[in-house]
Amino acid sequence: MDCTGLCEALYRGGMDQGLAQFLSIFAGVLFVSGVPLVTVIFLIWVERKVAARIQDRIGPNRVGPFGLLQTFADLIKLLLKEDITPTSADRLLYNLAPLVSFASVILIWAVIPYTPYHYGADLEIGVLYFVAVASLGTLAIMTAGWASNNKYALLGAFRVVALLVSYEIPLVFSLLIPVMLAGSMSLLDIVFAQSGMWFVFLSPLAAVLFFISSQAETGRAPFDLIEAESELVAGFNIEYSGMKFGMFFAAEFLHVFTNAVLITILFFGGWLGLLWNEPIIAFLWLGIKSALFYFVSLWIRNTVPRLRIDQVMNFNWFFLVPLSIILLLVTSGVVMIFKTVGLVPLDAAGNMQLAGANLFDMLPLTLALLAVNALMIAPILNRWRNIGREARLANERRQQARMASPAVGD
Amino acid sequence: MEFEFNVVTVAFFVFSFITLAGGYAVVTAKNLFRGTIWLMMSLFGVSGLYLTLSAPFLAAVQILVYIGAIAILFTFAVMLTRSLTNLRDLYVRPQINLVGAVLLFVLIVVGVILPLFAANPQPPVSDEVIRTVDLGVALASGNGFVIPFEVASLLLTAAMIGAIVIARDTDDLV
Structure with missing residues (x-):
């Protein structure tokens, strides 16, 4: 294992090499998990402000300038609240669940590259790591629901598992497209492979599928069956109070932002932009793009009503899953043809090598894949239009029938 | 062999402890739900051990498949069993x-x-460093393991279709 930077400094200072290594890695872990923790405090403020504006309110504006310190006030309130554990709850698992829930989100940040030079770890299985770690969140919610010993909590947990497990399928299939195009699962390589053309232009459908299914994975509106307040009181976290509730809450908020960062990295070129060689500008680009998707996510959350469980499941199994599988097959077929013909940038070994490619090299593949995506989306849009028209006509017919024979009172 | 204290050694002991403690807790747990949770802990430890052996792909698949899929199914199955919490001494x-x-x-x-x-x-110890890419090439290239790989997927698909056919309501078939 190499020993540079902080580790080298400690080693030079006369520390044991193993210990120096351990300490430097530990400091890195603290930093990498600290960034999202600090971010989430302000994200909660942003979310509340945006939600307030959408609902024609002002939002938090009392604590600190523009209400910026409101989250700190809430944090202190949550910390001071009584820590209740129901008497018949499974004490150990009950207390473990919020930790696992939060950890499953924080762990994703280990592989997120902030800039080309600053990242927690550049795993060659980065994308797979993300999928694996995110699946721990399901487990946390299941545990919380069961350990609370409450029927609403358990019902909420059952719904969640059905929802999360199903939406993982389109999520993974849409993730496979950037992986396939970049020829690597490392998030760093995926961003570099987009230097010629962002993957969203190569496969806009995959980006949309990823956005929808990641929105479902967070369990927020329109997929907030998990904590449907009007049906399940509060869902899986009903028995939780104080900071343990706060951890579920923060995990959810952070998950939304993590998804925004991930879609930026996978489809929108991550930190790529003007002058991205400068770390601070690269970080700025990543921040701006992620903020955009975070905003879209909040926008959807605050404007779209909750779907019923059967609607959510039908939408997934009869639409998202087949579409994502077909998209993956078609995209890989097109890429294969272009590779054989030689219209894409190739490396010496004849493999596709998009990193460092320029816009002109990427043009044939982009146009072909865009055409394929358009061909796939056209019949879908047409079908939706027909469904809408039929519904409208049926409604009009009903209205006319009602006009013709007015209801007779009893 | 000389004992060397470094991050990998510490990680090995930590993950071994997680694996063994989890495994012990699975067989002694009186509560089935807890048992599945300990099973997940044990599997998690195993994936950590894979990491110390420089097999990150296996580690991720271990978490994804065993914890993310199989263990979640276990929790469902466990919740369908009648005596969830206080297992009778009959079984012990x-x-x-x-x-x-x-x-x-x-x-x-x-x-x-x-x-x-x-x-x-x-x-x-082999000098050759096997990367995840090599694993993918071995599974998908013509002179690698592509035929066993495809046969295995076919078998799994057949099993899945069989499961659906068995579980399906017979009324639909008429």
Whole structure:
């Protein structure tokens, strides 16, 4: 294992090499998990402000300038609240669940590259790591629901598992497209492979599928069956109070932002932009793009009503899953043809090598894949239009029938 | 062999402890739901051990498949069983279990560990570094394991279709 930077400094200072290594890695872990923790405090403020504006309110504006310190006030309130554990709850698992829930989100940040030079770890299985770690969140919610010993909590947990497990399928299939195009699962390589053309232009459908299914994975509106307040009181976290509730809450908020960062990295070129060689500008680009998707996510959350469980499941199994599988097959077929013909940038070994490619090299593949995506989306849009028209006509017919024979009172 | 204190050693002991403690807790848990949670902990430890062996792909798949999919199914199955919490003593027979455990342990030592390590106390370490890409190439290239790989997927698909056919309501077929 190499020993540079902080580790080298400690080693030079006369520390044991193993210990120096351990300490430097530990400091890195603290930093990498600290960034999202600090971010989430302000994200909660942003979310509340945006939600307030959408609902024609002002939002938090009392604590600190523009209400910026409101989250700190809430944090202190949550910390001071009584820590209740129901008497018949499974004490150990009950207390473990919020930790696992939060950890499953924080762990994703280990592989997120902030800039080309600053990242927690550049795993060659980065994308797979993300999928694996995110699946721990399901487990946390299941545990919380069961350990609370409450029927609403358990019902909420059952719904969640059905929802999360199903939406993982389109999520993974849409993730496979950037992986396939970049020829690597490392998030760093995926961003570099987009230097010629962002993957969203190569496969806009995959980006949309990823956005929808990641929105479902967070369990927020329109997929907030998990904590449907009007049906399940509060869902899986009903028995939780104080900071343990706060951890579920923060995990959810952070998950939304993590998804925004991930879609930026996978489809929108991550930190790529003007002058991205400068770390601070690269970080700025990543921040701006992620903020955009975070905003879209909040926008959807605050404007779209909750779907019923059967609607959510039908939408997934009869639409998202087949579409994502077909998209993956078609995209890989097109890429294969272009590779054989030689219209894409190739490396010496004849493999596709998009990193460092320029816009002109990427043009044939982009146009072909865009055409394929358009061909796939056209019949879908047409079908939706027909469904809408039929519904409208049926409604009009009903209205006319009602006009013709007015209801007779009893 | 010289004992070396570094991050990998610490990680090895931590993950070994997680694996073994989880495994012990699974067999002693009186509560089935807790048992599945401990099982997940044990599997998590195994994935950590894969990491210390420089097999990140296996580690991620271990978490994804065993914890993310199989163990979640376990929790569903466990919740469908009748006696979830207080397992009756009927199922706990220390003497028989002890004999079984000792026999299994001896079998593993005699059948697996001794033949592998006794003749060759230090297994040769290959100089070749195998990356995840090599694994993918081996599974998908024509002169690799593409046929076993495809046959296995076909078999799994057939099993899945079979499961759907069995579970399906017969009224739909008429």
